[in-house]
Amino acid sequence: MNRFFKLFSLALREGRGSKRRLLLYMSSIVFGVAALVSIDSFASNVTRSVEDQSKELLGGDLQIRARQPFTDAVNKTIDSLATLGVEIAHSTTMASMVSNIDHSKTKLVNLVAVDKRFPFYGSIETEPGSTFKLLQSESSVAVDSTLLRNLGLNIGDSLRVGNTVAVISGILKPKNALTGFANALGPRVYLSIATLNAAGLLQFGTTAEHSILLKVPANISAGSLADAIKPQIEKENARVQTVSQSQRATERSLGTLTQFIGVIGLLALLLGGVGVASGTTAYISEKRNTISVLRCLGATYLQILIIYITQTVGIALVAALLGAAVGIAIQLALPQLAANIVPVNISFELSWMALLQGIVLGAWTALIFALRPILEIKNISPLAAIRADYEISKRYSLSISAAILFLLISGTVVGVSIYRAGSIKRGLIFAAGIGVAALALYLTSLLLIRTTKLFRSVDFRYTVKQGLANLYRPNNHTRSIILSLGFGAFLLSTLYLTQHNILKSISVVDQEAAGNLIFFDIQPDQLDGFKSIVNIELIQTTPVVSMRISSINSKPISSYIQDTTAANRWAFRREYRSTYRDSLQGGETITSGRWFSSVRNNTSTQTSSQLTRQEIPPGEVSLESGIAKDLGVKLGDTIVWDVQGIPVTTSVTSLREVVWNRFEPNFFAVFTPHSLENAPQQYVAVARTSSSEATASLQATVAERLPNISSVDISSIRSAIEDMMNKVSSAILGLAMFAFVTGIPVIVTAISSTRRERVREAILLKTLGASRRQVRSILTTEYTILGIIGGTAGVLLSTVAAWGLLTYVFNMQFEIPAVHLLFVVIIAIGISLTTGLLATRSVYRANKEP
């Protein structure tokens, strides 16, 4: 009989009575694997759903989009495709105000005007089902049900859209409604192009997106057709998008989300590993006697290692399988939770890859974290079998094995991080983050051990003194508990701090803003009428002129577009909405150069009457510092702008820092006063109203008299952002709680590993006259301190992490909501104390040794 088989079978036989206990010790890995499997298989389902639905998301094989009506050249190119059998459908998307018939209630919506061929793939599902077809034959609209709620309307009621009135013939099914933030800002309204034209909303310079969908015959490749027409289309400032591009864009944005929550999954798994280490220590401690007997009976170190590694791996696999099952169960619930944040319908399909990865990673993590306590078997002497009082001595230094294990664990963390992050750089940053957090928490626990030792001679009450002493006793579990509680608190509080500060910055914007209502798309001839309506509530009107860059330092923009990377190309190609004025705004500061001087204004800039179709002498422009960097432009450089056909030459005289999140119109390029006055332009206006009723009334009046003017109420933006943040963060906070909850089995197993000594001490104390209450208060002291230190360390770490995130990633002010962070510490204490006292019940009740 093969000797390994014999050992293997001995391992199975020896472990059979301990299966459940070992499984309990490994339970922390269940949480980790559950988090991994649910997140990964959710991500894979999302990717697959995006693939399946991307044609439907785009509606055709190709899409051509532009911010302005298509030029004749574009139309000609598209028309020529008809000979190839390419079918065409038009649509126009814009933001606009709609209202009920008596103008008493208004709402900013996302209008989508479509022709009868739209869309080629998928369908716009409505209730009743015929609604979408009816759009083309009569003046009707299909709306998101939230709009009906907002305006208090029903199907069959009339809706004012610009200058026309349309019948609400049905509602959009959730699949076709906009999701998340977009929907919160403006619910979607479908109408025909004819109805949109009747509404008279499309005026010169109106912000709208024009789109042509193409359905390409099967014998032509959509990709090559896109490549063929791209140069002509892009020359006309329009963009071509294929299904795969749209798919990639969707996947990218979802990828960021799943990567972020994937990080939490990995952290939960690593915490599970810490739990496994404590659990295995407890298990080996329970098996100490058996191990010493086996050694007496002739077992070598290797044989014993094989026996206990076999048992650990077996149970780790069972735990990983259990975790996978829990993960699948969670995965079934996730699509419901994610329905509001993801733009596709997610169908559930078991992702074998995610399942396999979760199980393998879970079992591997459990193994590498279990190895250290298993290697400690070397220190269990056969002598313990004949001497009951024989204590484990550190006869062998495990420094080499420990170093190898450390490398294995760090290698795993780095490898898995890189694999999951999809890039070496991001993976390394993430792994380094985990490393730094783990190191900081480890050092905190060492500091705690050292500090409590200093209190040895202080004259505390006995129970407090003994509770403190438990923190630095031999084989104490201070490190693993601080690590697990700290990581849980760290995650929870980082997410909370980030969310708090983002919401806070929005409300600061709200308070600091000059106004609370922004009107846009005001035509010059409407300005006087608009001012008379808004009257004293009007704070500011700002002219907006659309333009593009035609050359920089005499080099045509096309050569820049060819030479630059895709990331910056946008800066050269985009349409700029610029303004002109003589002073800086509240949110602007000059970082270099100087603001326009009045003297220079008078001498070097053209007066309004001179702005004609001839090139005018150089004026001045102030650029936002970020865009100047993207364009590679510095002070003194010359930029020629194409202001709707008229070249305007400027010299860059200053660079500005702009606080973009202030509720006021901000611009990349600001021109000298009057230089653009005669250019085709629109106005944006800011008003302040005193109450939400006044806001609604003003919006309604403007919508009635000047229907093409749209308005945004800051409180609606804030509530939209808050709503979205709450949805995302409740999903993420749930996952962060996962990491916190993983701390529970870590504490339970850590306690089990010192149970024998604790019970012995408790009996001794009771023999010497201690009451059960006193034994309990020793434990209370111990776990309260662990909770306070673990929670506080995690919160402090998170403060640094969130500060970095907000300052460098979100560019926001950072403030610490002390009371709420205290709450996180209290949760940590609660988990530590409750779990600690429950798990040690048998200790303070003990009357005899286990």
Next chain:
Amino acid sequence: MIAAKDVSKEYRTGESPLTVLSNVTLSVGRGEFVAIVGPSGSGKTTLLSLLAGLDTPNRGEIVLDGTVISTMSEDERSRVRGSKVGFIFQNFQLIPTLTARENVRVPLDLQESHRRSSSDLDEIAENLLARVGLSHRMDHYPLQLSGGEQQRVAVARAFSNNPAIVFADEPTGNLDSANGEGVIELIREHNKTSDTTVVLVTHDLKLAELADRIIKIADGKIGGEIVNRVPNDSGSSGTMTGRPLIDSTE
């Protein structure tokens, strides 16, 4: 069979060393049944642990079956124990998660050299259990057995690998007198039938009387020796060497 030559053992307790055994020399022949007696703390368990290769002396050497084991590594000593040594402990030390049959099999499972099948090993275990009168308890777990039964399983286990020497550490310490006598009888019977050397450590003089020879140990030194009988084919005598046993023990 086994010999200790000028063996000393010290333990470190704090700063000062504690000498537990000092220059002990003894030898036990093949098939001999020797009892080592002495009061608590006299060093008898330390002597057993050195003889059995569970620990190594600070000075001197232990020779088992012609091989010096005191200089071997821990794993080498484990292999020697696996093939040549059997153990009977005071508190039985059966593995709680294994049945009686499986417990008896453990030394055979751990042996790397032989190639017997699992059913062969079961058969060996069953025969041994039958010899100790436990045919009906083979599939019981230690917790389901009485103390006497557990120790009989331990006896069967000690002899399962056909050892050259069996060490018994206070084997009756946790048993009533009837069970204790039964267990000693079994050990004695195995000793006679299989020519296995037995080294019994006890503080019970009555029990020690059953041995061929009694070695008395006190304060870490050999304090005397009584030869009750010459083992097996060597006949018997009542020779006493050193100080009389009766005078020095109680």
